[in-house]
Amino acid sequence: xxxxxxxxxxxxxxxxxxxxxxxxxxxxxxxxxxxxxxxxxxxxxxxxxxx
Amino acid sequence: xxxxxxxxxxxxxxxxxxxxxxxxxxxxxxxxxxxxxxxxxxxxxxxxxxxxxxxxxxxxxxxxxxxxxxxxxxxxxxxxxxxxxxxxxxxxxxxxxxxxxxxxxxxxxxxxxxxxxxxxxxxxxxxxxxxxxxxxxxxxxxxxxxxxxxxxxxxxxxxxxxxxxxxxxxxxxxxxxxxxxxxxxxxxxxxxxxxxxxxxxxxxxxxxxxxxxxxxxxxxxxxxxxxxxxxxxxxxxxxxxxxxxxxxxxxxxxxxxxxxxxxxxxxxxxxxxxxxxxxxxx
Numbered sequence: 133x134x135x136x137x138x139x140x141x142x143x144x145x146x147x148x149x150x151x152x153x154x155x156x157x158x159x160x161x162x163x164x165x166x167x168x169x170x171x172x173x174x175x176x177x178x179x180x181x182x183x
Numbered sequence: 184x185x186x187x188x189x190x191x192x193x194x195x196x197x198x199x200x201x202x203x204x205x206x207x208x209x210x211x212x213x214x215x216x217x218x219x220x221x222x223x224x225x226x227x228x229x230x231x232x233x234x235x236x237x238x239x240x241x242x243x244x245x246x247x248x249x250x251x252x253x254x255x256x257x258x259x260x261x262x263x264x265x266x267x268x269x270x271x272x273x274x275x276x277x278x279x280x281x282x283x284x285x286x287x288x289x290x291x292x293x294x295x296x297x298x299x300x301x302x303x304x305x306x307x308x309x310x311x312x313x314x315x316x317x318x319x320x321x322x323x324x325x326x327x328x329x330x331x332x333x334x335x336x337x338x339x340x341x342x343x344x345x346x347x348x349x350x351x352x353x354x355x356x357x358x359x360x361x362x363x364x365x366x367x368x369x370x371x372x373x374x375x376x377x378x379x380x381x382x383x384x385x386x387x388x389x390x391x392x393x394x395x396x397x398x399x400x401x402x403x404x405x406x407x408x409x410x411x412x413x414x415x416x417x418x419x420x421x422x423x424x425x426x427x428x429x430x431x432x433x434x435x436x437x438x439x440x441x442x443x444x445x446x447x448x449x450x451x452x453x454x455x456x457x458x459x460x461x462x463x464x465x
Binding site (some may be wrong): 133134161162164168172173174177178179180181182183 | 226227234237238240241245246315317320325327342343344345346347348352366368395400402403404407408427428429433434435438440
């Protein structure tokens with residue numbers, strides 16, 4: 133998968149490295165700010181109340 | 184990882200080399216297929232591991248950043264309300280909202296009081312939010328809506344996160360019998376002290392009223408926030424505070440409960456602080 137992505141990125145190696153960093157940042161942001169906040173309340177962790 | 188894989192493979196005939204000239208599904212030997220499958224599985228597992236690590240970072244760090252922002256907002260709003268003469272604990276009819284019935288008139292999600300616990304640091308303070316659903320608790324410790332209000336006979340019950348989400352009750356296990364839990368409302372300072380045996384330091388000591396300083400209970404044990412904690416149906420005579428959080432840390436298997444009793448009450452007077460807080464005079 134990673135080889136496939138690397139091969140399909142255009143440009144020289146330095147330009148590819150920059151794109152990889154951007155991809156990693158974008159995916160991390162998606163996980164941290166969209167997916168995890170959605171997922172977290174559904175998990176049985178971090179409940180502070182008695183009910 | 185990707186850069187390593189780009190280097191010429193030393194086994195000569197791998198799919199990487201061939202893939203540059205032909206479609207990957209052409210001329211793959213059985214060994215190539217196995218290698219491709221194993222590599223794919225390995226990469227997927229590593230990726231999942233990294234995602235799980237990122238989730239830990241989210242729980243322990245990112246949620247605190249968001250929660251702090253919301254806490255500051257709620258705190259500033261409460262201070263502004265107090266400064267303009269409004270008190271969220273006073274209903275439209277000028278009377279205190281009593282538990283059971285009129286209590287519901289306090290909107291959930293707004294700040295109602297401040298909490299200070301000197302044992303947890305001179306800078307330890309949070310604004311208590313009305314309500315205990317997920318959104319309320321992300322702003323700060325939340326007041327159980329049907330429990331008493333500060334200073335009332337009964338149980339002023341507050342829930343707070345232990346880890347992440349601002350983690351207001353992270354170190355609740357550091358409290359000892361007799362420690363002050365100070366609540367500030369627009370009108371008064373309420374100084375509660377943690378129950379238990381002050382002489383022996385035993386938090387489990389149930390004293391004369393059958394209520395311990397600390398107990399570890401199952402998450403479904405709602406009796407701990409009853410008007411007389413652990414004695415549902417009993418008529419309250421004491422002015423109590425109860426703090427609930429998850430236990431052990433990082434899990435939701437149990438709840439840690441702390442009970443305190445009102446030791447004294449002083450009217451709020453400008454910026455003067457009660458003696459239990461650093462620099463306090465009143």
